[in-house]
Amino acid sequence: MAKSLLVISRQAPWSGLSARESLDIVLAGGAFDLPIGLLFMDDGVFQLAQSQAPSALQQKDLTANLKALEMFGVEDIYACGKSLAERGMFPGNLNLDIRHLPQEQDISELIDRYDHVITL
């Protein structure tokens, strides 16, 4: 049975390469049909904000990569409820369908379900 990997993405989308490169790990895993999960927490939830305009920074739109997750067979996508709430965001107004984890305990239980974890 394939080993599973959870990628925890904690950085905001335009703070450097972390958001993009953590997503690349997830997409590569999906391309190889591996069991991959993706959790957005802390500033990583800002990647889920609607109506971002990365062209103002001459950056590529990460939303396209997020939308590609489904095509690559990555469906286990989560967001930390506390991180969203702290940042004035809520599950209904995001740019992606995610599974909302309202309690911190949900996150430790999530991590426990995976063989490996990478927190960027």
Added chain:
Amino acid sequence: MATLHVLSHSPFADSRLTSCLRLLGNKDALLLCGDATYALAQATAPLQALEDRAGRLEVYVLSEDAQARNVTLPGWVKSVDYPGFVELSIRYDRVNTWL
């Protein structure tokens, strides 16, 4: 199933320790290395936050980092060298480094 969380950033400059403490499972452990060792600095909020959990959280520190920073180790912290670090990574089911 238990996770060894590895932290290397100073808790005074950074929110990783705070975030980590919020989501620890009840069998998880913490390894402090690099500047995360400053979390053990005396009479500080991070030390208090760890001390509050001392009975139910295993806290390890990489000995070379504590030594370099002249950090006094409380009795509830276990110091490990690199072979000890390897042993911890085997003892726990997975290692989550907060990059």
Added chain:
Amino acid sequence: MKFAIAVFSAAHAPSSRRALLFAQAVLAGGHEIVRLFFYQDGVHSASGNIVAPQDEQDIAAQWQDFIGAHQLDGVVCIAAALRRGVLNEEEAQRYQKPAANLSNSWELSGLGQLHDAAQSADRLICFGGQ
């Protein structure tokens, strides 16, 4: 036990040295390293162009020696390497860049190698940040 070790920071970062010492302890403890995978700024740990001051540790050179001495599989993510200017001969020629600087213990490849390593390993350990 089988370990996959991923390094995300440059050679001058304390975490790169920590990864190296950990890797040495893994082998000394009789365990196996299935692959070393360098990603993000970790690609700089594979540069052959680093000139460390005489009185400082040359961690990049030590990685090179360690991989060579134990014939380990040292892989650098090609996408991360290209955007950070770490190139082998082939890529330097392909993109008509003035120099190739990847140390010869390393091979450029894709993120698939990280996933492959994670599949073979009992433990995936990451080093990076500070």
